[in-house]
Amino acid sequence: MRRRTFLQTTAAAGTAALLLPGPTRGRTSTTEEQGVDSTWLEDAVNSAIDQGAEYAEILFREDATETLQLRKDRMYQASDGFHSGMTMRVFRNGAWGSASVSEWNPGNPSALAASALRSSRIIGGIRRQELDLSNRVSDGKHEWSTPINRDPFAVSFEEKHDFLLSLTEKATKIQQIPFAVANLFLVRRRSEFINSLGAGVHQTFHYTYPNFAVTAFHQKKRRMDSRSSEREAQAAGWEVTGESFDSALETAMQEVLQLQTAEAVTEQRYDLVVHPTLLWDLLFTTLLPHLDPSRLLGLDGARPGDRWLKPEDLGHKRIGSPLLNLRTNSSLARGLASCGWDDSGRAATDVQLLRDGIPQMIPASDTLPIPGTISTIPFSRSAQWNAPADAAMPNIVMDSGEQSLAGLVSSVDTGLLVKGRGTVVLNPAKTLFRVRPQMAWMIRGGKIAEVVRGVEIETSVEQFWNALDVLGGSNEAVTSGDLFPSRALPIWSVPFSISAPPALFRDIPIYSAKESS
């Protein structure tokens, strides 16, 4: 079907405006060809249909990134980036094909369409599949934006510098804290999606991630300890920098000083109250990788032979406590994967990922050959402008319970309260893990006691998640996500967030890490 010319009617002006606002885009073509604008994108889609595609879509992306790092009182790194371009996907004769061009060097729209079709021809000679366009946006013009109060890219470098300096200056005024670092990571992504079903979707995403780390040094004990901020990246604007960073810094400074004089933990099994600032990362790094479709289907060439979950386990194999319920949420407030439509133009559909500790489905893309018996999450995103949309993980919300954090602590006789994301080390099969939380307190008789140092949780993924005994309440849940996921799995290449409550795990083996100095 040839794309209907919706852009030539009422939506035309709007879409053109989205693609051509003066100061930020300034799209004056310098090529011999026509510059990239809404007409160019529509021409590419129409050309693909004219050349024989049964379906075509194009995603234009413009990404802006900024990284600032201040070490003590000195700006150490400042780097910005702008990247834009488009990826076209086509379907013809039972096969998908794709091609990308940068905005600077777009060539002719028909050439991009031809290139995508040629790649579909190559694959079509090898295998074929059905075209499934269910749930795709199919008409009209649509918009979605991350709700923000202030665009971080409109904030001056001086203001950003002063914000970072306010953190490091305050920390290093304390004699025992000789070093502090403050970072700011900003991402703005604008996208324009057009498909041959007559639809156009414009979306703008903002991700803001300010953070800090303070390092204390104990001269006498020759100890060096660090503590970093617990708030992870948010889909939000500059306003997050005004949200209790001062008190978070105060807490981190007090905690790192307490850590300096703390005694080492005694190695034994403990009941663990896990703070949400650690729990989300344990879900992210230890459990969710097993739901990567390539790994689960045995298509991960880097790790053959050692998958924990197999396709037949979906819906059957219990991998955690019956309390473990995970549901996707594409509109999670401040969630890094929150969107109106995915990068294939599908409206977000929320599903139950894990029910009663049993995985129900896996993320999937149009092109991944998944047996019909497997339930899939219809959610695709592109990692960058020059990559076709691929299976991605939506935001995830972990079911909550009724207890407050204090309530969880009160139900522990001898245990530990652990919080703050630490480095997680996994075996190659990702079935065993070790993590050192940033902070740990002894719990005695249902009360939080002294800080202990060197706490290392080391257990199997299966044992850990089966030890989940009580869930904390949703009012203490925290939404966190990794802005730069690099866990070597395709579905983690696009950020998403996890909302997790505090939780109590029973009888977990704890080891004492060696002193670091």
Next chain:
Amino acid sequence: MNGLDRSRIEGALAAAVQYSSADEVFAVLSSTTGETTRIADGIVASPHAATEAGMQITLRKGNRYGSIHTNELQPDGVRRAMDIAVAQSAIMPEVEQIVPFPSSIEFVEAASTHASSRTSLDGSELLKRLSERVESAAIRLTGSLALSHNTLSIASSNGLFLHHPSSFVHTQFRLYSNDGWSTGYSERFDDALSEEEVIASLDGAVQKCRAWRDPVEIQPGRHTVVLEPRALADMLKPMMEQFSSRAVEEGRSFLRKLDGSNFVGSRLFDEQITLRSDPRNKDCASLPFTMDGTPVPSATWVQGGVIEQLVLDRYESAASGGLPVPPPTNLIMEGGASTMEELVSSIDRGLLVTGFSGLQVIDPSNCLLTGSTRDGLFLIEEGRISKAVRNIILRETPVYLMKEVEALGAVERTSTTGSFFPMLLPAMRVKDVLFGGSSGMI
């Protein structure tokens, strides 16, 4: 698809270096036009074609520097990026030493053997043939086939212009047995797609994958080994990064003496060891200039075991008043006369190492490496390959290999695993290489 034409590259670079609000500008523009086809377990994924270009711009305003990366290379896009870099430079600290960006007006275009004129790569036939081949061997195939045309161009506001086009076909396949417990690996960077060579390389990996059955465990300790060229490449790359005056100064090199001086002029390695680099070598062509705009001449790093020279970057050379010595962009080692059979045949008990995974430097002061063997580790007994061995952890420095080498084979073209750093290396036999226990790696 063809690579970007030079006039467009020059236009984009000119827009950057002619920017008037900075005192100096240095710009690196890289572009790639290519097509990649992936295969996993016999399932070929849709090929993806991409044309992309990006420019890294560094500018100086007064005593401060700013930098930005952009792929919006139309003149107003470049100007917008540079305005931001200027604003950004205002919050950067002032530097004490200003080393001007390179100024020589020079055109460097290597007589690259990477001159594929193919504009597209229909790998479906080859992938079909490869799939059929592994299926008949009851082995599964995963990997990719990619053709790319690349350019790297550098300009400065002081008159520098360097340009290097290249093209290559990259094939990378990992094979694994149906039960997933045995693997093989094949990787090639070729000037043009040669189906027969790719198939021959794959056949070697199939052979290894099939032979690596029922592996035995060996105790941690020292073993005489024969390292295949790719395994040697993975160990030599981190060692060559320590041939650096700055690394020596900062204590990150095995070439630092206890008194802080270096080992240049000293015989540190076995006499058989000679290491050179030459970006214009027709069997091993590589980038003829560095990313900071310094042309790379041919160079000798080790001659007959004697350390000949160290890399000296532009800042150090400016401080010392000397000329910079750029790092090598390829590596050529002199080989020996032994065949692979001869290297193996004189070993009573030892190991044949095909490759490594995840090698890391854990002690820069002696270039101590750790990582796992992978894709074929075999026991050698009484001069013959006898059994497969479970993968083990390497705990050794390449410096030791260079000192204790027993024999060398003929050189062949290779590269480090998963990345393009062309080398001409032989297989090598070395005694008493230190390994730890089983790595658990499949």
